[in-house]
Amino acid sequence: MVLVPGQTIPLHLFHQHTVAMIKGVVDSDKTFGIVAHRFSPTDNSSTIANIGTTAEIYSVKDETDDHTGLSSIRVKARGRQRFEILETKRSPTGILMAKVAILPEKVLPDFLLGARPDSHCKFCCRPEEGVVTHTAVDRNGQVLASISMLNNRQINKFTSAYCTPWPPWVYEMYDPELVVERIKKELQQWNNTLNPEKLPNDAIELSYWVAQNLPLDDTRRLNLLSLNNAIQRLRCALSIIQKCSVLCCKDCNVPISHKTEVFCMSVEGPLGAYVNPGGHIHETLTVYKVQNVDLIGRPTKEHSWFPGYAWTIAQCKSCNSHLGWRFTATKRNLTPEKFYGITRASVVPGLEQQDEENEWMPSL
Incomplete structure (x- = not known):
C-alpha cells in the first residue's frame, strides 16, 4: 500500500523477523517507514518506490500461540512524514534498512504582497456575498437601527493583480482558501455524507485527506505523494475529482x-x-x-x-x-x-x- 500522512494503518504480523523488528521499534522511537513494494508479472522481480511515509505506532498487542510458541503482534500506526529513499541495504536478519531524507512541506507565499498597496490590506479578507446587514446598537446592546444593503465592494485581495502581468484569475487558481473551497464543493456533489464542515480546513491536511480517500491506483497516489506543495496536490486531486464519474474494474474496465x-x-x-x-x-x-x-x-x-x-x-x-x-x-x-x-x-x-x-x- 501507499501510506499517506494522517492515514491509519492496522498491521497483523506473523513472520518472526518482522515481529522482532516491530518490537524493536516499539522499544525505541515507535517509528518505521512504509514504501510501496511491487512484483513484476513477467520476471517476478521486485521493486520499491523511492517515496514513502513514516508511520508512528500508537497501539500494540503482543500475542503468543500456545501450541507453537511463536509470537505475533498487532499494531496500529498513523502516517506522519513523507520521505525520499537515498540508499538501502539489508540487515543480517533480512530487514530492509534505508537512509532517507524527510521531504519538507513547501508553502507558497502571497505572490501579490509586493504589488498590493497598504490601503488595500484591509480588503484581503474575503467579502460576504449578497446582502450585508449593518446594525447599530447602544451601550446596553439594544438595537437602534438595522440597514440591509447589497455588497458591491470593488476591491478585494486580488485587485492588485492588475498591477502585474497576470490577471486576478491566475492568482485565484493558487489561493489556498479558494482551492480548499472548490475541493469541498466538488466532494459534496459526490454524496451528501461527505459533509464539507467535517473536512479539514487547512490546505495541507485536506490535501492528504483527499489523497487518502480518493480511489486512486498506486501510481497516481505516489504522484500526489511526491508533490511538495499542498496547493499543487489539491489542484491535481481536483482535476481527478472533476473528471471521475464512475469507478471501473481495474482488469476489464467495466x-x-x-x-x-x-x-x-x-x-x-x-x-x-x-x-x-x-x-x-x-x-x-x-x-x-x-x-x-x-x-x-x-x-x-x-x-x-x-x-x-x-x-x-x-x-x-x-x-x-x-x-x-x-x-x-x-x-x-x-x-x-x-x-x-x-x-x-x-x-x-x-x-x-x-x-x-x-x-x-x-x-x-
Missing part, C-alpha cells in the same frame, strides 16, 4: 459503481485500511450500490470489520476478479441495511460518457 454512491462508513472518510486474520491489508471504499458484480458464497459474521454486519465475497461479473465484499446488517435498526466494500486495488476512476443507448462508457 463500470462497478457511480461516484454518487460513495459514502462514509468510517469517521476517517469513505476509504479505510482494514486487516484480515491472514495479515493482508485491504484499503476499502464503502459504496451504497454496485453493478456488474456477482456474489460468492454465503454471508458470514466471522471476522467482520463492521460489527453487526455479515460479509459476502464480491467479484466482477465480467472477468471474475475479486472486487471486495457485500455487507448486510444482522441486527435491526442498523443503517444502511446493506452496502459494499470495494478494495482500492481492484478499481480505477473512469469517466462517464453517454452514447446513443444511454449506457456507461468508462474512459481512463
